[in-house]
Amino acid sequence: MIEINLKDVYSFYKTDVWVEVDEEIVHEMRRFDNLDNAYKLRVYRHRAYYSLDGNDGMEHQILFPVLSSEEKYEEAxxxxxxxKAMCQLSEKTFRRIYAHYFLGLSKVAIAQAEKVDERAVRKSISSGLKKLALLLDKVQL
Known part of the structure; x- marks a missing residue:
């Protein structure tokens, strides 16, 4: 058992308070201090003083902005x-556009899955997007 002063460990202690602590715990506390000091030194050396991750929620708000009810309605x-416009496309074109843009599959992967030439998939998607643009132009946005 090793005696430590809690005043040295916790800043809110104003007077000396000595407690006996197991050696393993003291070892872990020292290891943590070493890791913390190494981190501070890396921050200093790389001049990385600023971060959005301040645990105040700012980073989350920037990455995932809260939409107003009007914005949610417009998005829906x-x-x-x-x-509705995609439903007016042929089944094959619908499937290919959905796989590429919504599921994130590459055109090569779609062609391999359907056992067709990649150029056919590219042409189908391209013509489908042109038709979608014409259909959506008719809709009053």
Whole structure:
């Protein structure tokens, strides 16, 4: 057992308070201090003083902005209109556009899955997007 002063460990202690602590715990506390000091030194050396990750929620707000009810409604309406327009495409074109843009598959992967030439997939997607643009132009946005 080793005696440590809690005043040295915790800043809110104003007077000396000595407690006996197991050696393993003291070892872990020293290891943590060494890791913390190494981190501070890296920050200093790389001049990385600023971060959005201040645990105040700022980073989360920037990455995932909260939408107003109007924005949510507009987004849902636009999604519905896009889906209506996509339903007017042929089944094959719909499937290829959905796989590429919504599922994130490459055109090569789609061609391999359908056992067709990649150029056919590219042409189908391209013509489908042109038709979608014409259909969505008719919708009053």
């Amino acid at each position: 309406w636009l999604r519905q209109e896009i889906y």
